[in-house]
Amino acid sequence: EIVLTQSPGTLSLSPGERATLFCRASQSVDSSHLVWYQQKPGQVPRLLIYGASTRATGIPGRFSGSGSGTDFTLTITRLEPEDFAVYYCQQYRSSPPRALIFGGGTRVEIK
Amino acid sequence: QVHLVESGGGVVQPGRSLRLSCAAFGFTFSSYGFHWVRQAPGKGLEWVTTIWHDGSNQYYVDSVKGRFTISREDSKSTVHLQMDSLRDEDTAVYYCVRDGPYNPDYWGQGTRVTVSS
Numbered sequence: 001e002i003v004l005t006q007s008p009g010t011l012s013l014s015p016g017e018r019a020t021l022f023c024r025a026s027q028s029v030d031s032s033h034l035v036w037y038q039q040k041p042g043q044v045p046r047l048l049i050y051g052a053s054t055r056a057t058g059i060p061g062r063f064s065g066s067g068s069g070t071d072f073t074l075t076i077t078r079l080e081p082e083d084f085a086v087y088y089c090q091q092y093r094s095s096p097p098r099a100l101i102f103g104g105g106t107r108v109e110i111k
Numbered sequence: 112q113v114h115l116v117e118s119g120g121g122v123v124q125p126g127r128s129l130r131l132s133c134a135a136f137g138f139t140f141s142s143y144g145f146h147w148v149r150q151a152p153g154k155g156l157e158w159v160t161t162i163w164h165d166g167s168n169q170y171y172v173d174s175v176k177g178r179f180t181i182s183r184e185d186s187k188s189t190v191h192l193q194m195d196s197l198r199d200e201d202t203a204v205y206y207c208v209r210d211g212p213y214n215p216d217y218w219g220q221g222t223r224v225t226v227s228s
Binding site for chain 1: 144148155156157168206210213214215218219220
């Protein structure tokens, strides 16, 4: 069974800084199904990136995704105040088909 | 536009049942599979169950197998989650999620389930 491990658990940064978040899969996965979400307290997860690197509709250009195989990265080039949130990666499980697996999340907090 | 609206959450005692519903709007319901994803207080996202677009397959996380049942009612564009023998650890916000062609793409606002005596 695929396990998604996100690191770091918490990232303490200042507005304007660059954030780099990692998502590592326990086995090679299809990058076309790798997704990143942003979640703020009390809100629904928001789709940021799909297919590992494609920004969802309305997502600012400071968000970018990359990676393939087992290693994926979400980069926020210059943090805005509204970017401080929890970020999750997600993939489909190898079995059963179309079932989901989530990473444990990375909290980006204001330093 | 695409809209998912969950209902049916509430406070329930351990061992009792609850039925969640997810009404879908703005797309061809029968063309899509759906998931329920939950989030316990202060915790991360956890996949609970999936039903395929044609209802031919349903899958569950081990912790709910034999207790939860997902179903769909295409005539009403609605997905249901029947939750029986509820436990304290089932306390969470439950989200209905549409399964797009390549990834889950739309989430409902969620419905809160609290299991407490």
